[in-house]
Amino acid sequence: MSTLLSDPIDLALPETSNAPRCFALDRRTFFKVFGGGLLVCLTDANVLAQEAGGGFGGRQPVPTAVSAWLQIAADGKISVFTGKVEIGQNIRTSLAQLVAEELMVPFDAITMVMGDTDLVPYDAGTFGSQSTPQMGPRLRNMAATARQALLQMAAKQWSVDAASLTIADGKVTNPASKQSLTYGQLTRGEKIVTTVSSTAPLTPANVWKVAGKPIPKANGREFVTGKHKYPSDIALPGMMFGKVLRATGFNATLVSVDTSAAEKLPGVKLVRDGDFIGVVAPDAYTAEQAIAAIQAKWTIPSQPSNQNIFDYLKNTPESGRGGARPNASVQPAAAATAQSADSQAIELAQSYTVQYIAHAPLEPRAAVAQWDSTGKLTVWTGTQRPFGVKDELVAAFHLDPTKVRVLQPDMGSGYGGKHTGETAIEAARLAKAAGQPVRLVWTREEEFTWAYFRPAGLMELKASVQHDGTLISWEHHNYNSGNAGLETSYNVSHPVTAYHASRSPLRQASYRALASTANHFARESFMDELAHAVAMDPLAFRRKNLTEPRLLAVLNAAAEKFGWATSRSTPTRGFGLACGMEKGGHVATCAEVAIDPATKSVKIVRVVSAWESGAVVNPDGLQNQNMGAIIQGIGGALFEAIHFADGRILNPHFESYRLPRFSDTPQVDIVLVDRKDIPSAGAGETGLVGLAPAVGNAIFAATGARVRNMPMAPDAPIPGITSSPFTT
Amino acid sequence: MSDYVLNVNGAKLKVSALADETLLSVLRNRLDLTGTKYGCGEGECGACTVLMDGAAVHACQTLVADAVGKQITTIEGLEQNGKLTAVQQAFLDVGAFQCAYCTSGMIMRATVLLHELPNPTEAQIRTRMNGNICRCGTYPRIVQAVQQASHSMAKGGAR
Ligand code: FES
Ligand code: FES
Numbered sequence: 001m002s003t004l005l006s007d008p009i010d011l012a013l014p015e016t017s018n019a020p021r022c023f024a025l026d027r028r029t030f031f032k033v034f035g036g037g038l039l040v041c042l043t044d045a046n047v048l049a050q051e052a053g054g055g056f057g058g059r060q061p062v063p064t065a066v067s068a069w070l071q072i073a074a075d076g077k078i079s080v081f082t083g084k085v086e087i088g089q090n091i092r093t094s095l096a097q098l099v100a101e102e103l104m105v106p107f108d109a110i111t112m113v114m115g116d117t118d119l120v121p122y123d124a125g126t127f128g129s130q131s132t133p134q135m136g137p138r139l140r141n142m143a144a145t146a147r148q149a150l151l152q153m154a155a156k157q158w159s160v161d162a163a164s165l166t167i168a169d170g171k172v173t174n175p176a177s178k179q180s181l182t183y184g185q186l187t188r189g190e191k192i193v194t195t196v197s198s199t200a201p202l203t204p205a206n207v208w209k210v211a212g213k214p215i216p217k218a219n220g221r222e223f224v225t226g227k228h229k230y231p232s233d234i235a236l237p238g239m240m241f242g243k244v245l246r247a248t249g250f251n252a253t254l255v256s257v258d259t260s261a262a263e264k265l266p267g268v269k270l271v272r273d274g275d276f277i278g279v280v281a282p283d284a285y286t287a288e289q290a291i292a293a294i295q296a297k298w299t300i301p302s303q304p305s306n307q308n309i310f311d312y313l314k315n316t317p318e319s320g321r322g323g324a325r326p327n328a329s330v331q332p333a334a335a336a337t338a339q340s341a342d343s344q345a346i347e348l349a350q351s352y353t354v355q356y357i358a359h360a361p362l363e364p365r366a367a368v369a370q371w372d373s374t375g376k377l378t379v380w381t382g383t384q385r386p387f388g389v390k391d392e393l394v395a396a397f398h399l400d401p402t403k404v405r406v407l408q409p410d411m412g413s414g415y416g417g418k419h420t421g422e423t424a425i426e427a428a429r430l431a432k433a434a435g436q437p438v439r440l441v442w443t444r445e446e447e448f449t450w451a452y453f454r455p456a457g458l459m460e461l462k463a464s465v466q467h468d469g470t471l472i473s474w475e476h477h478n479y480n481s482g483n484a485g486l487e488t489s490y491n492v493s494h495p496v497t498a499y500h501a502s503r504s505p506l507r508q509a510s511y512r513a514l515a516s517t518a519n520h521f522a523r524e525s526f527m528d529e530l531a532h533a534v535a536m537d538p539l540a541f542r543r544k545n546l547t548e549p550r551l552l553a554v555l556n557a558a559a560e561k562f563g564w565a566t567s568r569s570t571p572t573r574g575f576g577l578a579c580g581m582e583k584g585g586h587v588a589t590c591a592e593v594a595i596d597p598a599t600k601s602v603k604i605v606r607v608v609s610a611w612e613s614g615a616v617v618n619p620d621g622l623q624n625q626n627m628g629a630i631i632q633g634i635g636g637a638l639f640e641a642i643h644f645a646d647g648r649i650l651n652p653h654f655e656s657y658r659l660p661r662f663s664d665t666p667q668v669d670i671v672l673v674d675r676k677d678i679p680s681a682g683a684g685e686t687g688l689v690g691l692a693p694a695v696g697n698a699i700f701a702a703t704g705a706r707v708r709n710m711p712m713a714p715d716a717p718i719p720g721i722t723s724s725p726f727t728t
Numbered sequence: 729m730s731d732y733v734l735n736v737n738g739a740k741l742k743v744s745a746l747a748d749e750t751l752l753s754v755l756r757n758r759l760d761l762t763g764t765k766y767g768c769g770e771g772e773c774g775a776c777t778v779l780m781d782g783a784a785v786h787a788c789q790t791l792v793a794d795a796v797g798k799q800i801t802t803i804e805g806l807e808q809n810g811k812l813t814a815v816q817q818a819f820l821d822v823g824a825f826q827c828a829y830c831t832s833g834m835i836m837r838a839t840v841l842l843h844e845l846p847n848p849t850e851a852q853i854r855t856r857m858n859g860n861i862c863r864c865g866t867y868p869r870i871v872q873a874v875q876q877a878s879h880s881m882a883k884g885g886a887r
Binding site: 089090226230235284360362411416445627649661 | 745749751756757758760761763764765766767768770775803804805806812816817819822823826828830831832835848854855856857860861863865866869870871
């Protein structure tokens with residue numbers, strides 16, 4: 001807990017960063033656990049490369065690795081095993097749709113087994129919008145091959161040519177004899193294993209029957225009745241409740257501690273291991289009382305605060321992570337310098353900032369840990385990386401990997417904020433000391449303080465533009481927040497873009513859309529400034545400098561739906577737009593804001609988001625995700641910011657850290673551009689990136705005030721930010 | 729520790745708890761009624777909303793002692809003989825959730841809202857539901873679900 005400055009978490013965890021490994025379950029164990037049936041294992045065939053001409057970043061597939069598997073049991077029940085996890089993005093449903101489509105069975109026939117490290121193949125984690133583009137094709141491939149195997153089995157049984165048979169609704173039929181057999185009857189519980197590594201013909205998206213349809217959430221009834229067990233709901237026989245003593249600030253050193261009062265409480269056990277101090281108690285409330293009764297003194301070193309954060313980030317490179325600094329701030333590229341000497345060009349330079357913000361998943365981190373008599377550790381926890389957490393547990397307790405099992409029940413979301421295993425380790429430590437299972441649920445304040453943040457960032461941009469609106473030079477630097485979304489899609493020769501890693505005083509890591517939000521805010525606000533500098537309509541200015549057809553398509557679609565051509569801003573009503581690309585998705589966002597000059601309030605009234613991410617797997621789920629992305633984006637755009645000073649988080653509560661609510665929700669229209677001819681890209685993140693700049697541009701259109709710092713209308717002034725005209 | 733008898737979802741439940749313990753802690757950690765969620769413990773998010781004598785309260789702000797003698801309804805107590813209430817059914821039909829962690833609280837809040845205002849306007853729904861946070865941003869669909877529940881109740885359907 002005391003070494004957060006050197007936190008090892010990468011900003012973006014690449015999907016292929018961990019070496020693929022063999023699946024832990026062997027054949028005999030599998031059939032013992034699941035009974036007989038047809039078992040189809042998918043080795044790491046490069047489906048992506050075959051489908052889309054892409055690849056896994058030059059890595060060779062490892063033939064021993066199994067990336068998914070599927071079982072058709074004697075009763076016809078189909079189970080699909082994948083290491084991906086459900087965190088509210090609806091992949092339990094959308095992946096099942098893809099399998100049902102290829103296997104030609106009803107959607108209900110499929111059960112997805114997810115996020116249990118003893119039962120599913122290794123997976124690096126659920127992030128970066130990779131589940132649909134990567135796991136989707138793999139599962140389809142596996143299911144299509146299973147379907148072919150079933151066809152062959154039926155052909156053999158009836159001694160006919162497989163090509164003469166038809167397949168539908170979980171049955172193989174011989175039209176000549178009118179005989180048919182269900183999949184379950186075909187497999188008859190025999191222990192058949194097929195390993196697949198080739199690509200079976202996939203059903204094209206334009207003839208999808210199950211996939212591509214708005215199917216309701218797979219286990220939705222469990223959620224509306226309160227029956228679903230989230231990680232923080234798991235209960236085991238004999239379970240105790242844990243709490244961990246937290247330092248009063250980051251990088252603190254424990255000076256003294258008195259635990260005597262806590263130890264006097266009934267049933268309380270104290271767990272101490274160096275600076276780690278925790279308690280377990282028979283009930284949660286006593287555990288809370290016990291931890292509160294511990295008297296501890298800490299010393300906390302002086303640390304940066306909001307006040308000086310952007311100077312600090314700019315001037316504190318993280319060596320070894322691309323932290324090199326340009327010689328001087330925003331130096332125009334050589335090619336552009338000559339051009340900009342031309343009196344025909346207008347040159348502009350501006351800086352933009354984003355604050356640290358919190359993921360604040362409504363379910364805070366939680367874990368239930370249990371050690372059995374053989375020394376095997378089982379942990380139920382909310383994480384986007386069950387295998388990553390397993391690795392952390394293996395390392396923390398020096399265990400053989402077969403002695404650790406991590407299960408991830410569908411959880412109260414993450415947004416990139418639940419990649420790490422600290423809660424699992426804490427719960428396991430407490431359970432080990434207590435000799436009994438322990439549940440540990442972080443408080444909201446702990447979640448706000450001891451998780452990690454979306455990075456703060458400073459963006460410096462410089463460009464020149466001819467009076468006719470042609471961009472002639474472009475430069476974009478990002479300090480600390482990351483390089484996602486840094487590249488420009490606008491036509492300009494020799495654009496200079498650079499990400500400069502910094503040493504962050506706060507622990508930072510992934511967040512939905514991560515730096516793409518910051519970089520789009522900077523670029524699309526700056527594009528607006530350039531448009532005004534040459535007195536052009538912001539839409540016309542973008543079109544003039546854009547030829548990327550998919551981006552142009554969404555830009556035009558959004559503008560048309562929004563009625564951009566007839567929208568005229570007034571001092572109390574503003575209209576703005578922005579567009580961009582992220583994770584293979586293309587988005588354009590138009591926003592209408594209402595300004596109340598008396599109360600200095602900004603209200604987002606209406607948002608139109610046009611969106612294209614290839615073939616749509618589940619339009620309902622995609623709408624829902626996009627809507628969510630936009631509403632989540634409102635918080636970061638207008639009011640979310642972590643206030644911190646000297647190693648302390650000053651607003652670790654919902655009362656002082658405002659989240660978007662019903663009252664903040666605009667009318668949202670989503671225009672889905674379905675490209676059946678393009679492989680599906682992930683969709684959990686892209687919708688977010690256009691919101692903030694569209695809103696900022698709308699504010700400018702109404703008031704003439706350019707707000708270059710996110711959040712743009714915070715409830716309380718943020719130290720170090722020259723007061724926003726809309727700070728209420 | 730003191731012994732309490734709580735009337736939860738029509739059943740009398742005996743529980744030992746500390747006098748200043750919250751109803752939320754008792755429901756979740758002692759009675760294993762985990763459908764009621766912890767989101768903040770501060771009355772700011774509504775994840776812990778339950779009904780007490782028909783009124784919506786934050787279980788995290790209610791002491792167990794104050795719940796004695798009251799009819800407490802949690803999300804687990806809505807379904808009757810396998811039949812969902814109109815509000816539950818509407819949330820399911822509309823798909824008014826993503827991670828669904830906020831859903832119990834939203835459904836409880838909406839249940840009270842529709843009891844008091846059977847035919848609310850959209851603005852009334854937003855105002856009355858504003859204490860409940862959905863971090864996944866599913867608000868438009870939640871509004872739609874409440875409207876749909878209102879319609880189906882008006883048609884004399886489910887409760
Ligand atoms: S947990 Fe009670 S209001 Fe948030
Ligand atoms: S659906 Fe996730 S918090 Fe509402």
